Amino acid sequence: MQIELSGKQALITGSTAGIGLAIATGLAEAGAQVTIVGRDQNKLDQTQAILVKTTGRNDIKTILADAGSAEGCQTIIAQQPDVDILVNNLGIYGGKPFFEIEDADWETIYQINVMSGIRLSRHYAKGMQSRGWGRIQFISSESALNIPAEMVHYGVSKAALQGLSRGLAKVLAGSGVTVNTILPGPTRTEGVITMMADMARERGVTPEEMPGIFLRENRPSSLLQRFAEPEEVANLCVYVASEQASATTGAALRVEGGIVESIA
Template sequence: MHISLKGKTALLTGSTKGIGFAAAKGLAEAGAAVVVNGRTQEAVDKAVSSIRESVSGADVKGVAANAGTADGCNAIFDAVPDCDILVNNVGIFGPKDFFEITDDEWQQMFDINVMSGVRLARGYLPKMKDRGWGRVVFLSSESGLNMPPEMLHYGFSKTAVLGISRGLAKIMSATGVTVNSVLPGPTLSEGVASMLQDDVKERGVSLEEAGRDFVKAHRPSSILQRPATVEEVANMIIYACSEQASATTGAALRVDGGVVDSIA
């Protein structure tokens, strides 16, 4: 299968590193004009330069804005009035005891993980519908189905994303616009790597070994028995953004290594 997105513009939130960066690089390799987003100009410039260096002829630019706020989303709209592909990737996570999670932390999780995608979809979907073509991908998580007791606020936000994605797919019915969610499982992104650093230092093991041990201890239902790479997750995102995915909509596309114990 050859995926070509030449002539399409793709905006990816939270794409200066991790899964978002891998997806931005992959979409640039597929020929899309890519817009990288992050909170700081320094991080955005670094990501843009990295993609240009690794993808010959890449059409890539950046927008520094906090997509987790209404003002940040408005700044993105000002810089990128229209796009063909929207990847709502930006998100935060972190373990915390339910009884210690403050109201402000619940609100922050909701604003960044949920409302960023709501605001941007609300702004970009009408033009996609008018053109008769568009792709919207929300980054959910296996935690949206397999609720993690160690970070309930995160799992809740990813369940909300699943509901919004499915509902928007119905709203876009028969328009040529697809809306899907991608559900990664444990993934060896920079954020997860940082979370595992104490274990790496204390036990003197490699990051990969610490990742495998984490999966076995905390996601024992995993069939893969290791974290995915960011590129493995990005491959699913890129497919969902492609012409070839025209009959895939309203779907929850799992890249969880089989963590969710379901045959569906």
């Protein structure tokens, strides 16, 4: 299978590191003109340079904006009025006992994890619909199906993306625009590597040992029995963005290493 995205405009939020950067890399390598979004100009410049070197593309665009706010989304839309592929990757996470999750915590995680995707999709889907082609993706998580007790608010925000994606797919039925969620499992991003190192220090084990301990204690149903690499998640995202995935819409596509105990 040869995925060819030449001539397509792609925008990925939360794309200066981790899964977002891997998705941006994969889409650019497949021929799409990629726009990355971030809140730090230095980080954007560094990521742009990495993408140019990695992909050989000199058309990587950057937008300095906080996609987790209404103002930031307007900035993105003003600088990139139309796209063919929208990947709503921006998201935050963090453990906190349920009884300590205050209203402000719920509001923050909802604005960043959910409303960012709502605002951008509400705008870009119109253009996709009128052109008869488009791809919208929401990067969810296996935590949407297995709500983690240690961060209920995160799991709930990711579950909301499932409903949003399915509903928007229905709105765009028959238009040539597909809408899907991608459900990664534990993935070896920079943030997760730091979290594992912190946990290792607390437990008195090595950073190399900690992922295995984490999976045994927190994700014992994992069939992969290791953390995924960001590129492994991105591979699915690139396929879902392709012409070859034209019959895949309204779906929750799992790349979580078999953690979810379901045959459906």
